[in-house]
Amino acid sequence: MSIQITQAQPEDAAVVATLVGELLREIMAAVSDKVFNFHQADTEARAAAWLRDGCYSVLLARAGDVPIGFLALYQRYALYTEGIYGTIPEFYVCPAHRSKGVGTALLEQARRLGQSRGWRRLEVTTPPLPQFDRTLVFYQREGFSISGGRKLKLELS
Structure with a gap:
């Protein structure tokens, strides 16, 4: 299988949003809890705006024309890291394409x-x-x- 990895553009927002939805549904099924709210149109609009602004980068993996995974990145700052660093907030490979090198290629x-x-x-x-x-x-x-640590959240709105 030939994998192509490209950097997503704002016009790829629908594909990114669809893959995010698949990721969130899979997580919620695994933990048997609705821990995320997902709305396709809202996620698509947010992804398009963030890709356009450059504050959010997405690497898309495709097999031919079929999207099979993605990895999202954004830049952060912290003194403990001794400089700027990147965070991966979302990373997903479609189940049928796992253990085939897609995740490794994205990373x-x-x-x-x-x-x-x-x-x-x-x-x-x-x-x-x-x-x-x-x-x-x-x-x-x-x-x-x-x-170390655990990820915690506090909803502000």
Whole structure:
């Protein structure tokens, strides 16, 4: 299978939003809880605006013309990282294309993009739940290390 990875443009927002919806549905099924609100049109509009503004980057993986995965990135700042760094807020490979090198290819492109932007590191969060053990193993195999803590949220609106 030939995989093409490109940087998404605002006109790819519908594809990105569809893949985000698939990711969120899969997570909610795994944890048996509706932990996310997803609205296709709102997500598409947000993705288009953020891609246009350049504050959100998306790497799209395709097999031919068929989207099979994506990895999103944005830049952050923290003193503990000793410089600017990138965060991966969303990363998804369609189930039929897993264990075929798609995720690894997306991460390699993310590394290159981060290095070109002068980032010191990439960070990603995966829930500390047994349902996500396979995901954790994937990240560790790709060179990520556990840095501690748990992801918490406080809704502001």
